[in-house]
Amino acid sequence: MSEFIPGKVISFRLPRTTPKRVLSHLEDLKSHHGRKFSSVLSSKLVQMLDEEIKKEKPDDMLVIPIPSGISQDEREFLQNEKNQALIGQLITHLLKEPDKMVTLPETEQTIEPKLEEKSYIQNKALQSFAQKTFLNFDDDDDD
Structure with a gap:
């Protein structure tokens, strides 16, 4: 079976x-x-x-009612088996060691922020104009 x-x-x-x-x-x-x-x-x-x-x-289980007024996504998150296990671990830790900080095991994957490629427009004519107009310090008074 x-x-x-x-x-x-x-x-x-x-x-x-x-x-x-x-x-x-x-x-x-x-x-x-x-x-x-x-x-x-x-x-x-x-x-x-x-x-x-x-x-x-009845002694093997602690029933925590789902709060009212939560969205369907939040309800599904709470009903997920892995999330329930994590909540159970947090409760167990708080019961056994209430004065210690909760540390979670590091995940295998690290999530790095996705960097935007370039937020400005690269234009050779614009760059040349800016260099000639604003970045040309040869005309400064060096007396």
Whole structure:
């Protein structure tokens, strides 16, 4: 059996004992959400399973609610697995050593600022004019 990963397609059958109200609700969801029905249903399934895990192992998890009023990009950033791991490391550090400065490991890649090539126009005629007009110090009074 292969491992479950995000984005993997799974399928299942509804039990014969599924209540009519649940079937009706599924029909309503399908007609309301159209092509997004499966993503809505999968998010509900994941949420339900997550709640079940929290009930089974309440001491292994700290639940921090996502603040209201954040953008969808910020929400996706907080839901990213790597960002959650980083936040977890920061919290662990603050709990164990609250008086020490937090240091993050250096990344393998260094990000260097992208320099603009040249922000001025290079024109030989303009350069020659500027040199003759403004940079010619031969006429200075050297008395």
